[in-house]
Amino acid sequence: MNKSFILKPKLKDYEPIIGRSALEELKALADKLSGKRILNINSTYIGGGVAEILARMVPFMNELGIDARWSVIKGDNEFFNITKKFHNALHGKKEEFKDNEFEYFLEVNRRNSQELDLLSDIIFIHDPQPVALIQKRGHTGQKWLWRCHIDISNPDEKIWNFIKNYVEKYDAAVFSAPNFAKMLNIRMFLIYPSIDPLSNKNRELSREQINAVLDKYGIDKKKPIILQVSRFDYLKDPVGVIKAFEMVRKNMPCQLILAGGTATDDPESDKVLAEVKEVAWKNPDIHILLLPPDSDIEINALQRAATVIIQKSLKEGFGLTVTEALWKGKPVVASAVGGILLQIKHKITGLLCHSVEGAAYAIKTLLTNPEYAKRLGENGHAHVRQNFLITRHLKDYLLLFLCQYYKEELIYL
Incomplete structure (x- = not known):
């Protein structure tokens, strides 16, 4: 690429x-x-x-x-x-x-x-x-x-x-x-x-471009993908995401991708990344991707390949990764905090959760009801087009x- x-x-x-x-x-x-x-x-x-x-x-x-x-x-x-x-x-x-x-x-x-x-x-x-x-x-x-x-x-x-x-x-x-x-x-x-709908992070990508990114990071194209894109920050609760994923994986085959980077004004992120890697240790279905700043196309491809996108923040300013996911027509599970509440209208443009268990339940709901997931994604896309x-x-x-x-x-x- x-x-x-x-x-x-x-x-x-x-x-x-x-x-x-x-x-x-x-x-x-x-x-x-x-x-x-x-x-x-x-x-x-x-x-x-x-x-x-x-x-x-x-x-x-x-x-x-x-x-x-x-x-x-x-x-x-x-x-x-x-x-x-x-x-x-x-x-x-x-x-x-x-x-x-x-x-x-x-x-x-x-x-x-x-x-x-x-x-x-x-x-x-x-x-x-x-x-x-x-x-x-x-x-x-x-x-x-x-x-x-x-x-x-x-x-x-x-x-x-x-x-x-x-x-x-x-x-x-x-x-x-x-x-x-x-x-x-x-x-x-x-x-x-x-969000910018025509930026490299949000514009349309070909299937070849998406597959190239999945191959680059060793992602199984046949197994459902649960994805969270965020800085490695305690407030994004990446460890909580892993716990929710483990609950889902007990009942159905799937894989988790935690993709993100660090910011020059956030010296705490390296510590968070180390803890996430320790919790995910040797689990072949958990992919921890530390992406460089110029990874917009990779993030775009991962979001377009995802089956369900999650944003399990403990606190959130607005949550532009949620906006990006909705723009791509993806079903989203997100915490009922901050600006996420302006974007996710529960059971209309996505599903809100309040705990690890709630996140796991919502993910399972979407994985087992693809038509429902598709409808939420379509509603989410229209909501972003109108407002964000x-x-x-x-x-x-x-x-x-x-x-x-x-x-x-x-x-x-």
């Missing part, structure tokens, strides 16, 4: 999916932002849904004539260990912090604020890692927006109060779901994440930016 081949569709290529009028609307909105410079800042260029979305969103904005840019905050292992603890604590996990960790977090943000070019009209900060860059706010006409991609509905209050102190210095905050948000003394917006494609996401971002210059409240649900 040619790894150098990267599909870079233009906006006009989406017309068969969304229609000409939707493209014309994007152009009309972008024209109103003419002359504005927009800078996105997050913590990594590689790994995770935020980087994946920005890698497509920024080029689209430039194609529409907007001066859009993307930078990342730089930090060492100590910084990213601290921000990983922030991430866990904001999801509600109990973490212990020392005073000097807060000081170091602020010091790294101060250092980056001196090194980054922040001369833009709109500074769009993504997630907690660069939140304190707001201290470098420039002229009064400059707009600062904070985009929260994670579920902070039940955070450790000490950590949230620390982060909130900086968030409320922004002009507005953006959340991915209504139940993720915390009350703030600034304007708040709701914007769902999205990147062109809709792009429109919402353009409206968000325009809101910073107009008094009218434009909130798209």
Whole structure:
């Protein structure tokens, strides 16, 4: 397979999916932002849904004539260990912090604020890692927006109060779901994440391409495939997935694939991967695939080959792997947490579960009822087409930016 081949569709290529009028609307909105410079800042260029979305969103904005840019905050292992603890604590996990960790977090943000070019009209900060860059706010006409991609509905209050102190210095905050948000003394917006239907991870593949990937990783083409695609992260519960699979395998032949990678801002992932390998030790029906960042076609092929796709997260921001699976018309079993609830309507677009046993039961239901599984997959595809494609996401971002210059409240649900 040619790894150098990267599909870079233009906006006009989406017309068969969304229609000409939707493209014309994007152009009309972008024209109103003419002359504005927009800078996105997050913590990594590689790994995770935020980087994946920005890698497509920024080029689209430039194609529409907007001066859009993307930078990342730089930090060492100590910084990213601290921000990983922030991430866990904001999801509600109990973490212990020392005073000097807060000081170091602020010091790294101060250092980056001196090194980054922040001369833009709109500074769009993504997630907690660069939140304190707001201290470098420039002229009064400059707009600062904070985009929260994670579920902070039940955070450790000490950590949230620390982060909130900086968030409320922004002009507005953006959340991915209504139940993720915390009350703030600034304007708040709701914007769902999205997938790119024409990216290498989501476009149509030939049967030959799919089979080539299965052969590459030694996957049995005849045995039903249960697949979870995720970073190796405790919150994705890969060990729980293995336990559910073992329950299913007692009654019917099948195989499990846990496929994913690591992110440069998540130093904990290597430890999780080691534990997963230990639990799966020498089971020939469990395939643990550590995929490099440029594995979009491989992930696409695995998802298209899967019989059932699972996302057994303990916490979840939105769950773009669920969106990807639904777009491919696959039956999905997923935990009833976070943004997954916006995507999986139980027994309509997929099946929700609340435990290892529940996940196993749902998987068995789908394996033994292929027509039911097919119907769920078809419903899921239609749901994503209507709500979770990147062109809709792009429109919402353009409206968000325009809101910073107009008094009218434009909130798209």
